[in-house]
Amino acid sequence: xxxxxxxxxxxxxxxxxxxxxxxxxxxxxxxxxxxxxxxxxxxxxxxxxxxxxxxxxxxxxxxxxxxxxxxxxxxxxxxxxxxxxxxxxxxxxxxxxxxxxxxxxxxxxxxxxxxxxxxxxxxxxxxxxxxxxxxxxxxxxxxxxxxxxxxxxxxxxxxxxxxxxxxxxxxxxxxxxxxxxxxxxxxxxxxxxxxxxxxxxxxxxxxxxxxxxxxxxxxxxxxxxxxxxxxxxxxxxxxxxxxxxxxxxxxxxxxxxxxxxxxxxxxxxxxxxxxxxxxxxxxxxxxxxxxxxxxxxxxxxxxxxxxxxxxxxxxx
Amino acid sequence: xxxxxxxxxxxxxxxxxxxxxxxxxxxxxxxxxxxxxxxxxxxxxxxxxxxxxxxxxxxxxxxxxxxxxxxxxxxxxxxxxxxxxxxxxxxxxxxxxxxxxxxxxxxxxxxxxxxxxxxxxxxxxxxxxxxxxxxxxxxxxxxxxxxxxxxxxxxxxxxxxxxxxxxxxxxxxxxxxxxxxxxxxxxxxxxxxxxxxxxxxxxxxxxxxxxxxxxxxxxxxxxxxxxxxxxxxxxxxxxxxxxxxxxxxxxxx
Numbered sequence: 001x002x003x004x005x006x007x008x009x010x011x012x013x014x015x016x017x018x019x020x021x022x023x024x025x026x027x028x029x030x031x032x033x034x035x036x037x038x039x040x041x042x043x044x045x046x047x048x049x050x051x052x053x054x055x056x057x058x059x060x061x062x063x064x065x066x067x068x069x070x071x072x073x074x075x076x077x078x079x080x081x082x083x084x085x086x087x088x089x090x091x092x093x094x095x096x097x098x099x100x101x102x103x104x105x106x107x108x109x110x111x112x113x114x115x116x117x118x119x120x121x122x123x124x125x126x127x128x129x130x131x132x133x134x135x136x137x138x139x140x141x142x143x144x145x146x147x148x149x150x151x152x153x154x155x156x157x158x159x160x161x162x163x164x165x166x167x168x169x170x171x172x173x174x175x176x177x178x179x180x181x182x183x184x185x186x187x188x189x190x191x192x193x194x195x196x197x198x199x200x201x202x203x204x205x206x207x208x209x210x211x212x213x214x215x216x217x218x219x220x221x222x223x224x225x226x227x228x229x230x231x232x233x234x235x236x237x238x239x240x241x242x243x244x245x246x247x248x249x250x251x252x253x254x255x256x257x258x259x260x261x262x263x264x265x266x267x268x269x270x271x272x273x274x275x276x277x278x279x280x281x282x283x284x285x286x287x288x289x290x291x292x293x294x295x296x297x298x299x300x301x302x303x304x305x306x307x308x309x310x311x312x313x314x315x316x
Numbered sequence: 317x318x319x320x321x322x323x324x325x326x327x328x329x330x331x332x333x334x335x336x337x338x339x340x341x342x343x344x345x346x347x348x349x350x351x352x353x354x355x356x357x358x359x360x361x362x363x364x365x366x367x368x369x370x371x372x373x374x375x376x377x378x379x380x381x382x383x384x385x386x387x388x389x390x391x392x393x394x395x396x397x398x399x400x401x402x403x404x405x406x407x408x409x410x411x412x413x414x415x416x417x418x419x420x421x422x423x424x425x426x427x428x429x430x431x432x433x434x435x436x437x438x439x440x441x442x443x444x445x446x447x448x449x450x451x452x453x454x455x456x457x458x459x460x461x462x463x464x465x466x467x468x469x470x471x472x473x474x475x476x477x478x479x480x481x482x483x484x485x486x487x488x489x490x491x492x493x494x495x496x497x498x499x500x501x502x503x504x505x506x507x508x509x510x511x512x513x514x515x516x517x518x519x520x521x522x523x524x525x526x527x528x529x530x531x532x533x534x535x536x537x538x539x540x541x542x543x544x545x546x547x548x549x550x551x552x553x554x555x556x557x558x559x560x561x562x563x564x565x566x567x568x569x
Contacts, residue, residue, distance in 0.1 A: 005431070006431050173429040173430070176428060176429055176430065176431040177425075177428050177429050180423070180427075180428035180431070180435055180439075181414075181418065181421040181422070181423050181428070181435065181438075181439065182423040182425065182428040183428070184407070184411055184414065184415060184418075185415075185418065185423060187404065187406055187407055187411075188404045188407060188415050190404075190406060191403070191404025191405055191406045191407055192402045192403065192404050192405075194398065194402040195398075195402040195403060195404055195412075195415070195478075196404070196415070197386045197387050198364075198386060198390070198395065198396055198397075198398070198402065198479070199390060199395070199415050199416050199418050199419065199478065199479070199481065199482055200387045200388075200390030200391060200418060200419040200482060201387055201415075201418055202387045203387070209425070213425075255406075
């Protein structure tokens, strides 16, 4: 059965870790960090698909996640729409938004694409700050509790289970997608757009699809985060959050299926581990990132894959 | 099969291709030669929809294909290779060839995400066909190697094989043997001959005169964007205009 549904060793390992880890949680704070790690992992999977596989940079995904969160929250608090349905509407809205901006923006390449996504991100962030009647401005706004068909999510464990299931399911779909002809098309766009074009691939069409997909995942994670924390502020949509997400993907390993999760988890937990260093916290945080990038230029996941490859080779 | 009527392409003040017309016969190897800068690659780029033509028309089997984009032309049976290698180095050799079959593959999102059986079956089938194509150039053994690890000569051949995956009726080869050694050149020549035997038409842009003279059915010579001469290899070899264009005007300084 495992083979039939393509549930490989990596997915089983991930599931096992997700089940075991809560036994070591001493209080709610551990859960909180874990849930934020899982939600960041989700966004990074989408971002990795865009950056690591299709080779298109985005410096705006923090803003997309934030905007998606705001749409879901505002629909709930101002119009009384149930959380699940408001997330659904937010996803549809953001998908249309992403599709429209993808057409002009994804014609750009490299640095210019980075600049354009950066611009869109900053515009979103400014709008969220300024439109205080709707968004509460820079003070943010509180969010009603999350209910699904009358079932209320009020404990951290419930949230943890929800996010963990969502993550495993997403990574399973993502693995299937990447290993399908669709995934090959994405990688071919990174390899050579001209080559892809010459065998009949409509490159801009696929760039749009993958961009929309990554924004949809960011919207889901962004709205869940807002409902989980009970509060949303423009800082979720800030430039620094977008950069943080990119760093997670790069550090974890661009174009490695599990790179996004590894990067997101490490960079979400690291600041918490470093709090004892007080004033030097940021300095050490930066130094660690620099060292990882020098000694593992292809990301942390690549080291794991190399090890696996070597073990495999020695078995032969 | 292919009919080019008075096409012109201008870059700034330079007419890269100037009022050029010729026809390509079905199932033939039609070479286009000329000194550097004669407009050969520009012509290929116009036929394959990379550049828009300024004026003129291009017909394929009686249908107007002027200014149709490269990816759509693949569905009409036109495929090309590039002068400067365009291979996805992040993919394996086999994946690069599989890319050639892309136009036949089902890439619907839901089916891909949920690993539909039909996609698995198709993939296995195209893998067999891709391996068969790799066999034509003796590369089955390298199928799982990353393309970035392979030599230039192998990748040049790989590009042609990838184009064959699209089952084209017309292939445009832009300098397929540039930078290859004589042995590799011979292999590419043989590959081209095998392909033509399957009723595929070939437009060959090439500087290697020995190869061009050996395998061409017909040659069009370009110079400064214009057609200088056309004919069979024997006619071209003895054409004085062509000799002058290649070797200079004969004025001794």
